[in-house]
Amino acid sequence: MERALDPAGFLSEFYPTFWWIPATVLATALAIKLPTIIRLWKDPLLRAVGGLLLLACAVFVFVAPSTIALVNRVTGVPNISAPWVYSLLTAFCGLCLLLITAWRNGLSDRSAATRRARCWVVSVYSGVIVALWVLFALADAPVERLRDLDTYYACTPFMREMILLYLLAHTTAVLITSKLIRNWIRADGLDAWLRWGLKFLGLGYAMNLLFDAAKLTAVAARWTGHDLDWLNVDVAPPVACLSAVLIAVGFILPHAGQYLHERWRVRLAHHELRPLYLLMRSVNGGGIPLVLRASPELRLTRRETFIRDVLLPLARGIDEDVRRRSLEAALGLGFPPERAEALASAVAILDAVDARLGPHGTERSGDRDTTELLREIGAVSRALRHPDAIRAVRVRAAARQGGVPAAE
Numbered sequence: 001m002e003r004a005l006d007p008a009g010f011l012s013e014f015y016p017t018f019w020w021i022p023a024t025v026l027a028t029a030l031a032i033k034l035p036t037i038i039r040l041w042k043d044p045l046l047r048a049v050g051g052l053l054l055l056a057c058a059v060f061v062f063v064a065p066s067t068i069a070l071v072n073r074v075t076g077v078p079n080i081s082a083p084w085v086y087s088l089l090t091a092f093c094g095l096c097l098l099l100i101t102a103w104r105n106g107l108s109d110r111s112a113a114t115r116r117a118r119c120w121v122v123s124v125y126s127g128v129i130v131a132l133w134v135l136f137a138l139a140d141a142p143v144e145r146l147r148d149l150d151t152y153y154a155c156t157p158f159m160r161e162m163i164l165l166y167l168l169a170h171t172t173a174v175l176i177t178s179k180l181i182r183n184w185i186r187a188d189g190l191d192a193w194l195r196w197g198l199k200f201l202g203l204g205y206a207m208n209l210l211f212d213a214a215k216l217t218a219v220a221a222r223w224t225g226h227d228l229d230w231l232n233v234d235v236a237p238p239v240a241c242l243s244a245v246l247i248a249v250g251f252i253l254p255h256a257g258q259y260l261h262e263r264w265r266v267r268l269a270h271h272e273l274r275p276l277y278l279l280m281r282s283v284n285g286g287g288i289p290l291v292l293r294a295s296p297e298l299r300l301t302r303r304e305t306f307i308r309d310v311l312l313p314l315a316r317g318i319d320e321d322v323r324r325r326s327l328e329a330a331l332g333l334g335f336p337p338e339r340a341e342a343l344a345s346a347v348a349i350l351d352a353v354d355a356r357l358g359p360h361g362t363e364r365s366g367d368r369d370t371t372e373l374l375r376e377i378g379a380v381s382r383a384l385r386h387p388d389a390i391r392a393v394r395v396r397a398a399a400r401q402g403g404v405p406a407a408e
Contacts, residue, residue: 072144270296
């Protein structure tokens with residue numbers, strides 16, 4: 001019972017699974033993003049996001065205890081996974097800084113300050129990676145540690161410096177990136193998806209600071225002869241996992257959100273055209289051939305084209321008096337001007353359809369300018385979804401003429 005209530009013991013039991021959770025989330029995000037990256041391969045920002053996700057996924061794959069043991073066994077060098085994982089993490093930090101800078105300033109920014117910043121990031125973090133391997137080569141670390149290497153070797157010469165170096169490099173990158181993100185969020189005119197992405201990034205980097213604080217506190221405690229290893233073993237891993245997931249969401253959300261929003265807009269436009277499409281089918285006697293693998297954009301284009309092709313000859317014969325009386329009736333019923341225009345056009349089109357499909361099958365002819373009507377087919381189709389409003393407009397318009405429509 002006491003063990004069940006012990007947070008450290010509970011976390012220790014699930015330690016091996018900590019690292020596979022963010023690795024799975026990051027791999028899934030990369031798989032979702034991959035088709036877009038391949039399709040838009042020339043977009044350097046998309047390639048950078050893909051590389052960042054791949055690098056982050058690699059960090060959590062290689063930091064898992066089972067992978068650490070495998071790498072050590074394959075290479076025959078105890079603890080060689082340490083500089084390898086630290087190098088991946090350092091490269092991830094540097095790439096985050098580069099991506100945030102490019103994302104905010106744009107890749108076209110060729111100013112001297114931007115070039116210096118990019119060169120500084122590349123040179124410093126490349127130097128850190130080289131130094132990590134040099135320090136590991138100079139160190140004596142014969143005892144394999146799968147979970148607590150940072151605290152176990154906190155006082156070992158050269159290992160101590162290697163551990164401190166990667167933690168300071170990580171903390172510095174997190175602080176700089178957090179400041180850039182915080183300043184960016186305060187900027188005006190940000191897209192809503194971008195702003196939410198930055199908020200997730202900010203939260204993720206705040207969690208990274210907790211990770212660094214836990215690690216540094218545990219290591220410093222060893223230097224002073226104290227034992228706070230539970231911060232390194234039981235607190236830092238779940239914090240790192242949550243941070244990685246939040247950062248992945250932050251980088252993906254602006255691109256995925258805009259993509260999903262555009263897809264939703266296309267599907268919604270296709271759905272809104274259905275009433276007018278069905279009406280034009282009744283006039284044409286046919287419809288659009290079914291294409292199973294057509295994209296939403298293609299289906300929308302085909303529906304718009306079909307509607308305009310059928311509506312063009314029909315609209316030229318619209319009775320302008322009917323449309324004018326319908327507009328006055330709609331305005332008289334209190335509809336806003338734009339809605340009244342759409343209702344009036346819908347009533348006039350229905351009147352033209354009735355004339356064509358009626359018992360005598362007459363088709364009016366005329367030279368009415370149909371440009372505006374063909375451009376506003378979406379508004380007209382939405383108006384057709386409200387038969388009660390159309391019926392009220394037709395009744396009021398007929399009353400102005402002194403008669404009642406046959407449909408009533």
